[in-house]
């Protein structure tokens with residue numbers, strides 16, 4: 001998977017959040033977008049994920065050097081974990097995982113039982129998500145992102161609401177993901193310990209014009 005951004009920009013009403021973004025993001029690598037609150041990290045991740053349309057420029061996704069993918073097919077390759085994305089609160093954890101895998105299978109060798117175990121949430125399998133603590137919900141979001149069979153993994157504020165043990169679990173899981181050469185990891189963060197393993201740190205304020 002390679003994502004190419006050619007002069008992309010995003011504006012809300014008259015305000016450009018970023019402009020003139022040129023990027024080539026290649027599988028087997030991780031990239032972290034940093035910048036102060038309100039600088040546009042989440043917006044850029046959402047545009048790169050195709051969840052928000054760019055206001056200018058062109059974004060292309062291509063697989064293994066082949067011709068660019070149709071925009072309608074992008075979602076098949078993407079998982080995103082972010083504080084602003086909601087889980088389905090009425091489902092139990094078991095039901096949520098069963099629902100999720102209908103659309104996005106888990107990585108080979110990982111099933112729902114193993115994933116609950118990896119998330120250290122087996123004890124809560126029959127609890128409705130609405131009764132989960134904020135840290136438990138964050139583990140679910142990260143677990144679904146890190147263990148789904150997706151080529152593009154986007155993590156916005158990955159350790160939000162996690163305790164020290166949860167943050168250590170995140171670091172182990174994300175490092176395991178980085179061993180996969182077919183996977184492209186994008187992170188939005190203000191917390192160095194969320195991305196200190198990442199060699200490509202990109203300040204989004206350079207595109208604020």
Ligand SMILES: Nc1ncnc2c1ncn2[C@@H]1O[C@H](COP(=O)(O)OP(=O)(O)OP(=O)(O)O)[C@@H](O)[C@H]1O
Nearest residue numbers: 012017035036037038039040041042043044188190
């Ligand atoms: N739907 C929207 N309509 C109007 N403005 C928006 C919208 N979404 C975001 N913005 C504005 O875009 C700017 C960038 O917001 P964004 O959430 O991308 O920043 P961020 O760097 O992720 O911030 P934080 O570190 O606080 O999460 C902010 O000024 C925000 O108010």
